[in-house]
Amino acid sequence: xxxxDPDMIALxxxxxxxxxxxxxxxxxxxxxxxxxxxxxxxxTSARAISAADRPIAPPAQVWDxxxxxxxxxxxVVPTHVETKTRAKSRGMFALAASVGVxxxxxxxxxxxxxxxSDSRATIVAQASLDPLRDVKEPAQASVQQINGSQVLNVQAxxxxxxxxxxxxxxxxxxAVSMISVGMLDASxxxxxxxxxxxxxxxYPIVDISLEHFDGNTAHSSDSILRGKLTI
Amino acid sequence: xxxxxxxxxERSGFGARADKAPTVKEEADRELTERFSLGHESAMRxxxxxxxxxxxxxAMRSTRNSADASDVTQMVFIAAWKGRAGFDPNSxxxxxxxxxxxxxxxxxxxxxxxxxxxxxxxxxEEVEAQSLHHVETDSxxxxxxxxxxxxxxxxxxxxxxxxxxxxxxNDLTHIQIASVLDLPLGTVKSHIRRSxxxxxxxxxxxxxxx
Numbered sequence: 001x002x003x004x005d006p007d008m009i010a011l012x013x014x015x016x017x018x019x020x021x022x023x024x025x026x027x028x029x030x031x032x033x034x035x036x037x038x039x040x041x042x043x044t045s046a047r048a049i050s051a052a053d054r055p056i057a058p059p060a061q062v063w064d065x066x067x068x069x070x071x072x073x074x075x076v077v078p079t080h081v082e083t084k085t086r087a088k089s090r091g092m093f094a095l096a097a098s099v100g101v102x103x104x105x106x107x108x109x110x111x112x113x114x115x116x117s118d119s120r121a122t123i124v125a126q127a128s129l130d131p132l133r134d135v136k137e138p139a140q141a142s143v144q145q146i147n148g149s150q151v152l153n154v155q156a157x158x159x160x161x162x163x164x165x166x167x168x169x170x171x172x173x174x175a176v177s178m179i180s181v182g183m184l185d186a187s188x189x190x191x192x193x194x195x196x197x198x199x200x201x202x203y204p205i206v207d208i209s210l211e212h213f214d215g216n217t218a219h220s221s222d223s224i225l226r227g228k229l230t231i
Numbered sequence: 232x233x234x235x236x237x238x239x240x241e242r243s244g245f246g247a248r249a250d251k252a253p254t255v256k257e258e259a260d261r262e263l264t265e266r267f268s269l270g271h272e273s274a275m276r277x278x279x280x281x282x283x284x285x286x287x288x289x290a291m292r293s294t295r296n297s298a299d300a301s302d303v304t305q306m307v308f309i310a311a312w313k314g315r316a317g318f319d320p321n322s323x324x325x326x327x328x329x330x331x332x333x334x335x336x337x338x339x340x341x342x343x344x345x346x347x348x349x350x351x352x353x354x355x356e357e358v359e360a361q362s363l364h365h366v367e368t369d370s371x372x373x374x375x376x377x378x379x380x381x382x383x384x385x386x387x388x389x390x391x392x393x394x395x396x397x398x399x400x401n402d403l404t405h406i407q408i409a410s411v412l413d414l415p416l417g418t419v420k421s422h423i424r425r426s427x428x429x430x431x432x433x434x435x436x437x438x439x440x441x
Contacts (some may be wrong), residue, residue: 010424016404039427045373046380046430048400051290053374055284058304059297062287063279065305070312104291140328173302173338175343
């Protein structure tokens, strides 16, 4: 049995008219029919392409964030005794690295952390926490660099009285990975020292949840306030 | 809904072009894949440049939000780099592997979103209404197929790209296309066949899962 011309199969798949004997052959030939079907499926999909399906590059910050995060995997730069002036300029580098400009953030961060002579408190990140429920006013959060350590400050007022308690979390952008940073006093807010080496860029979302005394340490999924840190 | 079939035929796909040397682009992709799997850091940037548009646009079509699409894109490439030991260059193409990660990250995004909605919603009814809304959007496979096809269409080069756009989007016959572009009929016919085969091969490569 001689099959019909492959080019003709493509034209039939595109819906062009064909000779009756070619169409008859396709109907009776499993192989030609399946080729027509496959190419028809491609053509149908392609015809559904809209302008928004044409690939466009992501915003430039996406690469910066990837570079910053993968920079954390690079070997840690050995730290050594440095003068205060030098440490300050390193501080600037650490800040730059945390917003994704430089690779190797962990190394420079450690250089800052080990320098205890600099007692200035600098705000390195802040967030406005939007109410998700039950709360009318947004809360504020900021991360300060104090004596080489990072501290999260949460200022929240007007949290409703509860027979449970409020817990503060740092979430990864996927809202799946998270770190508990402590219990929040509903009337005063609180200060939470963050573990050394914590990469805020990897856990940039501050979340406050309502928890119950149920012995379950996992997030209750009952978030009250949430906001993303601007680093 | 994936439109791929598993029928193998010697007249379609790469088989039809077995007598030809790999194109410059295919050679470049192969070399890039090799550097990536060997863990060369320069390959990460190249891979991002080559495929981030594809991943971002799929995420954008799926999440309909530039910030979410950016987050998904970031997670896909970071997972790819960290998980590169799990990539076997012999068992499939790198873009197919990346798209596999992309599918999972978009699924993760939706399950996290549902959790957040449950946390944020006052009533169960609200969550159900929002879940119903998700069902109305295109399935991830349909989105991937279309974006991948749009990508490949843009890589066909001319006159193939022009020919296929006239055939797909302007519904011109090969005779009309030949006349519009002032090309021989036989040339148009064989370009149509080869271009359809190339689009099909590209889609098949992407449907390979790891």
